Amino acid sequence: MRSIRKTVRTSNKNAHGRGIFTFATVVLCSTSLIMNGCGAGQAPVAPASEATTPAADSIGERIFLDTRFSEYFATHMTSTNAPLATGDPVVNTVETTNGTLPGPFAGQAMNCRSCHFVTEFQGVAGAGNRTYADFTTRSPIPLTMNGFTNTPRNAMQMVDSFTARNTSQFLHFDGEFATGQDLVIGTMTGRNFGWSPAQYSQAIAHIARIVREDDGSDQLAADRTNSLSYGTLFLGTDARITSDLSLPVNQRVDVTTATDQQIVTEVANCITQYMKDLLFQRDEYGQYVGSPYDNFLRVNHLPQQALAGETRAAYNTRLYAAVLALNNPIYITTADGSFAYHANPYQFGATELAGLKIFLKSATAGGGSNQHAGNCAACHQAPDFTDFIFHNTGVAQTEYDNVHGAGAFVKLHVPSLTERNSSFDLYLPASTNHPNATESMRRAASADNPNYADLGLWNVYLNPDMPNPQMGLASFVCAAGKDCSVDKGLASTIAQFKTPVLRDLEDSAPYFHNGSALKLNDVIEFYINSSKLAQNGLLRNAPAEFANMSISEEDVAALVAFLQSLTEDYDDA
Structure with a gap:
């Protein structure tokens, strides 16, 4: 259900077909799950609140x-x-x-x-x-x-x-709008x-x-x-x-x-x-409450959000330590509730917990080829499960190589800033100032034209026809520790796309900017392969985060189960 101003929308309607907002146990589990606890545990009480739609x-x-x-x-x-x-x-x-x-x-x-x-x-x-x-x-x-x-x-x-x-x-996906x-x-x-x-x-x-x-x-x-x-x-x-x-x-x-x-x-x-006002379910304190994962944290008294002044990265590190220290976890089961709109069970059990640990864990140098470490939270930071910025996970390269052969994307000519500026219509997206631009670098890969590829953020960064996001993008591209000595860091934006929110993934398939992954299993399989390409120096403009990813086929089921535990019953009632 859609929530607003940190409250949860119920199905009550006013005369105009709009919701009247009150906090309710709309997680579609037993009332005891949020208000009184789950199983043998006692959850912190989620306070009631009221708000009206602007x-x-x-x-x-x-x-x-x-x-x-x-x-x-x-x-x-x-x-x-x-x-x-x-x-x-x-x-x-x-x-x-x-x-x-x-x-x-x-x-x-x-x-x-x-x-x-x-x-x-x-x-x-x-x-x-x-x-x-x-x-x-x-x-x-x-x-x-x-x-x-x-x-x-x-x-x-x-x-x-x-x-x-x-x-x-x-x-x-490419930060075109600020x-x-x-x-x-x-x-x-x-x-x-x-x-x-x-x-x-x-x-x-x-x-x-x-x-x-x-x-x-x-x-x-x-x-x-x-x-x-x-x-x-x-x-x-x-x-x-x-x-x-x-x-x-x-x-x-x-x-x-x-x-x-x-x-x-x-x-x-x-x-x-x-x-x-399109928000996933939250309580009055801004804590997410809509998914089995959220309620697993709640009933086990695990930290649900960052403290005042704490970075998201620090919160994820603290959450991981708390998860590892958890003894005798209280699991969320179908006895506690069910989904109205999804066939998968409303649960957070041992498999989901194993997936959470993999999701949060960062691999260490010399630790072996499969450390059950997804390092997923480096980009998909809890509790929002995104860092709201850009990374190249290899989706554009995979699409291009699937059409033109392995290694083709690495060889693709990507112009310098000077060349791009002098040939706007050849490379950059069409605009009011350049209505006839071909957008060759913001297209799906095509067997008919090897110059077509989607370079994501590269199309927007330093683009004079898209002035509004430039200040924010510069602070990201040229952040501390990043090299902007050549072309103000333009090459570092190749094939970067915005990190999506992972909540309620069941309701946003197919995945990635090109819809190339139909199921969550496909997503995990992609990261196994793409991270290996990066670690072997075969992924163009590889993200630093892939160096700390170390997962294999035996991790797929647990990671998928965890991602499914982020599901909630979202609608616009």
């Missing part, structure tokens, strides 16, 4: 679902508030790794939810709930552009994308919505027109905002606006006098608030 969240959710902002709607609409005579074919079906499913927005046009699903396929075999992710390797786009029929990557799951961190904010507002505007005016780079101004004008002319007459407005128009909601003075839909004065805008850009900024602010 008005911008509720309005943002409606915009997130609205199918009128795309290029297809702009081209085919008969009026702003009338349904399309014929919907965009791209939303008629949903691509999955198992084939296609009927599209929940068939007969309409592209919206944000068309790639970031939640409960649309609840209970459907081979699909099920999502954590605002899609089901495929690379997401479809409405129109072919610059040779692209799909996005360069799949839809990264969105839950906890805005969790507090001690790094700069980086959004998308803020939620940038992401929203870039998406709604970009190819995901059918707009070409040369159509930015038209896209802005269309979004503003929809907002200005909206009359609140459709079912979505009735379900989400009491049939009030966007203009009425944004102005915030109408007596029909209930308290839960009333924007604070400093968030209001008069769409009759505002510029197109001001209206689009208001749209972006609302969707950003909505995205910020």
